Amino acid sequence: MSNFYNPSQNEERWVSQWEKDVPIHDSKSKGKPFSIVIPPPNVTGSLHIGHSLNYTLQDVFTRWARLKGCSTRWIPGSDHAGIATQAVLEKKLESEGSSKSELGKEAFLKRAWEWKDECRDVIFQQFKKLGITPYWPGERFTMDEQCNKAVKKAFVELYKKDVIFKGNRLVNWDCQLQTAVSDIEVDREDRNGFIWTLEYKTNDGKSIKIATTRPETIFADSAIAVNPNDERFKSYLDNGVNAFIPLVDVEIPIIADDSVDMDFGEGALKVTPAHDHLDFEIGERHDLPIVTILGKDGKLSSHERVPNELHGLNVVAARRKAVEMLENSGSLVDAKKHKSAIGISQRSGSVIEPMLSEQWFLNMKVFKGRALELLKDGSPSFYPERWGGVYGDWWSKVENWCISRQLWWGHQIPAWYPKGDKSKDPIVSENIEEECLSKNHDSKQFVQDEDVLDTWFSSALWPLECFGWPEDDPKENGFFPTSLLITGYDIIFFWVLKMVLMSLAFEDKTPFKEVLIHGLVCDKKGRKMSKSKGNTIDPLEAMDEYGADSLRFALLFNMVPAEVIPFGNDQLVSGQRFMNKIWNAANYINSLEPKNSDFVFYDRSDHWIAQKFNETVASVDKSLEGKDVRKAMQSIHHFFWNEFCDWYLEIAKSRSNNGDLQVASNAKAIMEKFLVISSPFVPFICEDVNLLINNDESLVATRSWPTELEGIDMKESEGFQDIYDSVKSYRKSISILGLSVEEIKEVVIDGSWNQGQEDAFLNILRLKKSGTENGFPIEMAIGKVMIPNIDSSVLSERVDELKRNAEDAEPRIKRLEGQLQNKGFINNAPKDKVQLIRDRLREAQQERDELVKRAAWIQKFSE
């Protein structure tokens, strides 16, 4: 028998047994449906600690629902993660000295599928190590056939309803990956740079000064804009003066626009519609021509307006060169240091350029009203509540979502153009052959749009896809809408909103009833974990070292409802200690050789522990209903450690020494029930302990949630609570005297104690009844004991302590008295509150008097 729990010995065994037996239990069950869809991890690498938290949480709720008799369905899967995967793969190719253009599209996609398979296998291996129990046969991949059907169907339907449309607009362009990205895939970063003041000559022989941070784009200027209220420029506007772009002498108008900030720079700005979002809007208002001088590769093109020296230079080099040329020509007036926010691609880390291009868009605003209306009715309801507000805010400011991407890896857009003519309206169809047949076209004359859809387009359909849409009605088995979504706050907009959008579009329902939002697992100082900082915790290593349960416990026990969840080895160690505590307790119960596991009330401690257990089950249920996993975990921890082990098992020692055979069976009965309520959280050790104490093959995971233990006599339970309190106050008194509990071997029982109380008290403290009659008295809830042969020199400290306690009670008494003298309180407060205060005052006074009396008594005793 080992004193240490070795978690690794059986982990694999339980994983395979759960996989084998638990789904059968699932489908057999005719209970209330409970469903979850997994936030599918990207097939870009291995899982991190944040995934561990997310999946553990889902497992907790799924296992809990299952034990409570629900028919559960938790769908696992993975996400093709278009841009992320392609970026990873391109980097990999680069390190092999190859590239995607060298490989060609077909071979590249083949590589991508191979990569996906590899990744998926690794990820699923890691899933399983955590001991999670999704419905494995239901696994989906966002690019599998089922999902592809769903994507095509959704696209075509939404296109028909004009929710999806094509447009030539400014989008965020990733020059490295050469694709459009959506607004939220762009991070803002403040970078040090310059703001240059340039002088543009005007056609009335004067000039106008403008300020810009991007002098390399002056060649794409369409106008100079000033505020209409700005007196400085009134004459320019009144006289219709035009300006000339320096270096190239292209003539552009000076226009008035309200959006120009008079206080910024020189009060005038150059308008470059093709390369700035704000300028694009100004351009639209004034119908300005759009001049594009940047290529898709982020380099200056050989547009006729661009000086030869700048052709083919990237933005940074072009800027340097342009400044030099402007300086030489005398157009540069001033250069100041300036911090400006620039867009950085989340995926490639390169600078994002606003770029005019033809893209597909989805008008999210169509669903805004309905989504907000449903949110008001609590659909979905968010935990913690405040995230509902954030979600609502996101909805209220939704815009068009650019859904096309110039990538290879993804769902290709189901739009077909007549060969060689992309300017015509496309045929949008799920099946081009059928479509052409019906219209008497030759399908060979059409080519599919090269672009693919944003990853989140297919992820948005995930809850529908997981339950068979569009072929099957997802509502059929009652699993849709799903019961609960568990995800990180960072993808509320990316994902949660978009799933709601699709479900509103096709089912007019939100796809989940409740949403549990959790924070990011960070290091113990609250910093984001990142490989470059070296502060990551690899879940696989953590599980190898501490066991999967310790990891699960550590994550759950510390899951604060904040944005940042601090996490470190300390948490894992405390998880490990708890597992060890459970293991040792189980071993001890075994050593008592229980004859069965029937719980029979025999001693008052039985009533007490049964009551504590019932309270714990109720607390776990209530906490999980409120999605407070941490509280549930704490209830379990507190019950087991501080009530079951510290008290019940301690008492079991003396009870069994005294020939009580029932206590072992009772301890085992409680332990077995405890295993069931703990199994959603720490499933491995529950199976291990069950095997240890029962030598039984049946799984804890397939049992039923315990019902209340019945037949508790509250008087007995409270009687034990008195003993509990008395032991505590005895220990405290001894400690105040500066003695140790161990050095006192016998006490005098003073007065008439009930026999059971006397036995329990003496046994718990390992004391004997003394033959003498005198001693130092200690008063407790159940009566008085006297400690014989005590050195009277230690007593003065005890007297001081009592006096101090009595004094400490005074301010409180004064306050209560004051409150009762306050007419406002007596007249306005509810009667029961007033009575409460009266009772409290009486108690406080009694307590104080008792302390004073005792102090006097001891003082007399010591003389």
Add this chain to the structure above:
RNA sequence: GGGGGGAUAGCUCAGCUGGAUAGAGCGCCUGUCUUACAAACAGGAGGUCGGGGGUUCAAGUCCCUCUCUCCCCA
């Protein structure tokens, strides 16, 4: 610049619709190898609830304001 969260014990957080001596885990201090567990047990210290003002008989809790912090958006 706009919006939101937060400020309670050394740390991380609870504290419901105002009403007890403000709680938990971890950490810290003291004592103990007591027959499951020293990865344990027993005991203990530690908070003017960010500052100021207001509403109320009564404020950690409601309102205003200031300071500091985190997040999101532009």
